Amino acid sequence: MEYFEFLNKSVTPYHTVEALKTLLETQNGENTRFFERGGALIAIRLPKQICSDSRFRIALAHTDFPTLKITPNPDSSAAGVRTLHPEIYGSPLFTSWLDRDLGYAGLLAYELGGNLETKLIRGDKLFRIPQLAVHLNRGVNQEGLKVNPQTDLNALWTSIGGKERFVDALQSELPAGARLLDFDIQLFDAQPAQFGGFENEWIYSGRLDNLSSCHAIAEAFKNAAPLEKDFTVAAFINNEEVGSETREGAGSNFLKSTLEEILSSFTSQTSERACERPLSSRLAESFALSIDMAHACHPNFVQKHESNHAPVLGGGVVLKVNSQKRYASDVFSNARFKLICEQNNIPYQTFVMRNDMPCGSTVGPAISASLGIPTVDIGEPMLSMHSIREMTDVADHEKMTRLLLAFWK
Numbered sequence: 441m442e443y444f445e446f447l448n449k450s451v452t453p454y455h456t457v458e459a460l461k462t463l464l465e466t467q468n469g470e471n472t473r474f475f476e477r478g479g480a481l482i483a484i485r486l487p488k489q490i491c492s493d494s495r496f497r498i499a500l501a502h503t504d505f506p507t508l509k510i511t512p513n514p515d516s517s518a519a520g521v522r523t524l525h526p527e528i529y530g531s532p533l534f535t536s537w538l539d540r541d542l543g544y545a546g547l548l549a550y551e552l553g554g555n556l557e558t559k560l561i562r563g564d565k566l567f568r569i570p571q572l573a574v575h576l577n578r579g580v581n582q583e584g585l586k587v588n589p590q591t592d593l594n595a596l597w598t599s600i601g602g603k604e605r606f607v608d609a610l611q612s613e614l615p616a617g618a619r620l621l622d623f624d625i626q627l628f629d630a631q632p633a634q635f636g637g638f639e640n641e642w643i644y645s646g647r648l649d650n651l652s653s654c655h656a657i658a659e660a661f662k663n664a665a666p667l668e669k670d671f672t673v674a675a676f677i678n679n680e681e682v683g684s685e686t687r688e689g690a691g692s693n694f695l696k697s698t699l700e701e702i703l704s705s706f707t708s709q710t711s712e713r714a715c716e717r718p719l720s721s722r723l724a725e726s727f728a729l730s731i732d733m734a735h736a737c738h739p740n741f742v743q744k745h746e747s748n749h750a751p752v753l754g755g756g757v758v759l760k761v762n763s764q765k766r767y768a769s770d771v772f773s774n775a776r777f778k779l780i781c782e783q784n785n786i787p788y789q790t791f792v793m794r795n796d797m798p799c800g801s802t803v804g805p806a807i808s809a810s811l812g813i814p815t816v817d818i819g820e821p822m823l824s825m826h827s828i829r830e831m832t833d834v835a836d837h838e839k840m841t842r843l844l845l846a847f848w849k
């Protein structure tokens with residue numbers, strides 16, 4: 441699957457998991473295991489031989505992105521049209537959602553013949569949240585557009601002559617005799633990913649945070665050979681944008697219990713005592729790359745970056761460092777990351793947040809703390825983070841993929 445096809449298909453975390461499985465399953469044999477939990481997926485490639493010093497080489501990325509989710513009772517009508525009331529998921533840049541062509545997609549749960557079933561859907565219609573005309577909002581260009589997320593983001597989905605309730609539209613996706621019980625539907629930017637820039641050096645797409653990292657990990661995982669002694673682990677986890685404390689998130693037991701499961705299935709098969717060693721002690725000597733997007737310096741707002749730590753588009757993989765430990769990077773993991781980069785001619789740049797601005801975070805600290813695994817926070821530089829339409833550099837994606845290949849060599 442091509443990169444752009446992956447971006448276009450991954451319109452919800454559930455769709456991301458499906459696209460990842462398609463991408464990963466194509467070239468893998470019996471030495472790769474998959475573990476799935478809703479919008480999260482873990483792929484593990486077994487080493488050629490397992491022994492007491494077998495460790496884990498883990499790359500992590502989140503499958504979710506900021507969005508507008510359709511509420512359980514979304515319907516209203518006004519001014520001759522029917523609208524859907526959304527609830528905010530994560531922290532989208534509200535203004536970027538206006539005047540865009542919005543698709544809808546997600547999971548339906550229904551009852552059929554007494555059984556519970558689910559179905560992944562992607563509607564083929566386009567909705568919209570129109571801006572108020574400048575004539576009716578004088579001063580908007582001088583004062584800035586303020587968006588009240590409760591009142592200003594209802595999506596227009598059909599005219600008053602159309603269907604009355606959105607659930608009726610969802611119901612029509614189900615087989616005959618099925619009864620819709622619940623849904624998890626979100627809106628998304630329907631415009632396909634495109635190259636940008638005069639030399640086609642950039643990528644414009646929705647959801648690049650963090651599909652770009654998911655794709656780099658999957659692409660490298662697919663092309664990496666089994667390691668001699670170490671487990672190759674690709675972990676795609678959900679709900680980072682809302683704090684990770686969910687069944688599918690980095691705060692869950694998903695990764696740890698999966699590693700335990702794979703290790704015990706192995707050690708129970710072998711009688712050699714040399715293989716016996718607890719997970720925690722293996723993890724202490726393992727290494728994790730927590731991969732999430734990084735803020736590139738914006739040419740119109742260079743003062744928003746710390747001047748000596750301002751990554752640029754096309755400048756290579758970004759190492760994220762924060763003394764308040766919003767990132768998991770530390771002196772040990774940073775050095776290890778730098779060595780891999782240097783040995784493989786992969787340029788890197790370092791990000792530190794300004795002291796007068798709060799720093800974002802990633803799944804890195806949670807994973808590093810709960811597993812006790814040395815972890816470094818890195819990512820591709822990007823602009824327009826959390827906009828419905830983001831921007832990255834082709835060359836940085838290639839460097840990230842190459843870094844992962846080197847990590848799993």
Ligand SMILES: [Zn+2]
Pocket residue numbers: 502649650680732733
């Ligand atoms: Zn992210």
